[in-house]
Amino acid sequence: MKRFYDVVPKKKSAKRAQPQDVQGENFFWGKETEIAQEKSPSFFESKRFKTAFHRSALVLILLVSLLAFSYAKAVLAQNEIEKLNSNVKDELEAILNSVERGDLKGAIVSSEQLKWSVSEIKLKLQSLGQDSGYFSLIAPSDSKFANIERMYDAVNLTMEAMAEIQNISGNSLSLETEGNKDYLFDGSRVADTLNLNLEKAGSKLEKASKLLSSIKPEAIGQKLEDIENARNSLEKMRSNLEELRNFSKTGLGWLFEKSSERKILIIFQNNAELRGGSGGSLGSFGVAKISDGKITDIDFGKNIYKLDHEFEVKENIKPPEDLSWVVSDSSWTLKDSGWAVDGLEAMKKIEWFYEKESGEEVDGVFIVDTTAVVNLMDITGSIELKVYDKVITKENFRSEIEQEVHKDYFTSANNLVENEPKKIISEMMPIFLNKLMGSLGDRDKIFNLISILQRNMAEKEILIYMENDDFQRYLSRKNLSGEVDQNKSSYIYINNSNIDGLKSSLSIDESIKIKSEITSDGIVINKLNLRREHKGINLWPDGTNRNLVRMLLPNGANITNFEMVSGDFEQYRDDGYKDEKPYWITEEAGRSELRFWMTTEPGEISEVNIEYTADVLQSNGDEVLLPLIFQKQPGANADKVEYELTFPENWTPTNIANFDSQSRTIKFSFILDKDKRFLIKFSKPHL
Incomplete structure (x- = not known):
């Protein structure tokens, strides 16, 4: 049997027609070629075929190699991205949990970590370049990438919301005392800034929540329950921010209302001597004066015992029966006014006695005990009292104050006449409060301060009562007034x-x-x-x-x-x-x-x-x-x-x-x- 290449073609003088490409050139070789009349090599044995085959094989090998490399690169990137995805999920949960606990500082820290993970994911995706198309070899569903994009948009919006909250600090809380000695703190500006930033943060969280609700969990390998939990947490976070925003408009808006005057009684009590619903023995006090939305002064006046003595000379108030056999005094006065077990009732009675004894009306009561002062000294640092030749630290605060009030003060004959043993507290507190207010302009300290205040209010080392109904309803709802729970239980x-x-x-x-x-x-x-x-x-x-x-x-x-x-x-x-x-x-x-x-x-x-x-x-x-x-x-x-x-x-x-x-x-x-x-x-x- 003759083989294909043994057949000798008939002699022809005319050129053999060749397949033409669109440019009129030979489809295989690129140019027209005259077939020799004598016996010639077969098509597959020709030099040009071998050259073309080698070229085609090389191109095919390169294409396969490129495909394999891109596939491997996509798989590797996917594995790295999945690890980062896990980090993103954990960090997002950490943010939501921190906010739910009221740990703003923890939420900000988790937000910073979340930013890093999301940035790394973006870099991984960008590094793929054109190879990102090969993800279709791994996950051919088009909806997967749309859902992933929605998820990261929601994450980014959450981070932007946290940034809005973080922006509340810094300049917005700065005292701006340099060159301005007319006030200590601009509360009106803080309330306005707080309201604006919380509104922006709430809007971003609302958009993030809507994006999460549009995600198909199965497309990104997540459970519906996980997506719903994340969305519910965002909604709860948004609701809390909205409540805080309403508080800034009503509560703080009332306290720092422009063209108005407010006075808040500040009580410093010693919880080493527990007493009633206020939480301790009442000692020194001050009155914060607020004018036109700004704290203009904090006046630390007489000690409570001296105020009580001057009042007893003029008026005698019989103590209630359950208190009469506990206290030795025949008259009920300010120092024993926080006796009720209910914190709110105790503070109302403290306010009543203060107004009765001092003749000065106030708009609320703010109680701070020694535990809170010691905790807040993490922010203020040590306080030097040159007149007493003392440096007060959080470690020696209680011992130094007790020594001065109960012993050292009475070694002076002049002090026996003056009878102001707790004067050291009155002289320390303005320095202490000024240092606290000064920290509001320091981004490194502001969230530590907020965290300490939140913890001490939750643990009832700080109690607050305000006469404004909207303000007080918020305080009661947040359990910041020490009220006795009335629910059946x-x-x-x-x-x-x-x-x-x-x-x-x-x-x-x-x-x-x-x-x-x-x-x-x-x-x-x-x-x-x-x-x-x-x-x-x-x-x-x-x-x-x-x-x-x-x-x-x-x-x-x-x-x-x-x-x-x-x-x-x-x-x-x-x-x-x-x-x-x-x-x-x-x-x-x-x-x-x-x-x-x-x-x-x-x-x-x-x-x-x-x-x-x-x-x-x-x-x-x-x-x-x-x-x-x-x-x-x-x-x-x-x-x-x-x-x-x-x-x-x-x-x-x-x-x-x-x-x-x-x-x-x-x-x-x-x-x-x-x-x-x-x-x-x-x-x-x-x-």
Whole structure:
């Protein structure tokens, strides 16, 4: 059989027609070629074919190599981007969680980290250049990239919102005191700036939320639940900012209203001597004067004791019955006016007494205890008092002030006549407050200051009351006035008052253990153990802690047992027990109140076991609810709390993951550094 290339073509004088390209040149070789009449090499053996084949093979190899390289590059970039995506998700969650906790500084730090991760992702995508098209080999869905783009647009908008919040600091909060001695702080400008920046931040968060709602989770490998949680967090963050913006317009707008005058009473109290709902023994005070939206002066006047003495000469106010046997004075005055367990009521009474004794009306009360002052000295640093030859630091603040007020001051005969032992506080506080205000123009300090203020307000080292209704509603809603919670719940609030117990309150470690049992008929039986350990030494200004306990319980609580384990429970100043019992029951602030003395010596432990029943369960459709509320006393150390609940057979907790189904118990513990609220849900038993 003849092979294709053995066939000899017939001789022709004419040229053989060749396939032409669009330019009239040979399709294979590029030029016209005359076929030789004699026997010639086959098409596949020709030199030109071999050259063309080599060229084509080389091009094909290059194309395949380029494709493989681009594919590998795309896969590598995708892996790196996925890692960064994970970082972005974690950092975005950290921002939202920080904002939800009120940790603005933490949110800003997470925002800076988020910016870096997003920038890295952009660089990775840009580095691919034309190769980004090869992502279609990995994820061919066109919608994936549209959804990724929406996600990063939402992230960028969130970062821009955080930047707007960050911009509130700096120039907007600068005091601008250089060359201007007419005022200390321009509150009106701060309120306006706060309102503007919060409005911008809220608008960006609203857009980010809408973008998240348009994302298809399956297109970017996310769960619908995760996207919804992120969107809900953004909405909550936006809602909080909107609430803060409304506060800046109404609350701060009222306080720093232009063409108006305001006066705020500032009380400095010593929580080493706990007392009532205000949180401590009232000491020095000042009055902040606000004119035309600016703080123009903070006047630190007489000490409270001197003001009280001048008032008692003119008028005698009989103390309420529950206070008359606690204080030795026959007249009720400003120093004991914060006695009510409810912080708001205590501050209203403080304001009333101040106005009565001074003849000066004020528009609100701002209470700061020594713990808050010490914490804020992280911002101010040390304070030099040249007249006293002292440098006050956060480490020696309490000891130096106590030494001067109670001992050193009275070594001078002139001071005995003057009788202003707390003058050192009045002279220190203007320097302290000026340093605090000066930090508002320092970006490095502003968020530390905000964080410290937020923590101390949440932990009730700072309390605020304002006469403006809108302002006060906001403060009450944010739990910034120390009010007693009125919601039906399994409730506990222990209020301690140090009566002639020197400065021993901060030396006490208090712990609470509660074992509760829900009976089949829906009554909750509680066994409470209260333990107070005196960690101090019997050295002035510390000493025996003579303490009156006022324990607020659920309405209608029935005391079934009161067992004194250790310590002194006899009432102070009178031998024996009041009404021949170590405790007595009354009502205060809308709650049942159990009162008893519990005196503890340095190095000793006082302990009591109390049993009581309460009707606190609530029904919600097919569920039974047990709300738990633990409130912290203003100014007090944080209690250690252990809680154990036993529930009936056939009851199943529906919102608690960790419980013992065999013993039917739920256990948890926490530090009561601020008010804590819990809700335990049970499926309703089928009878």
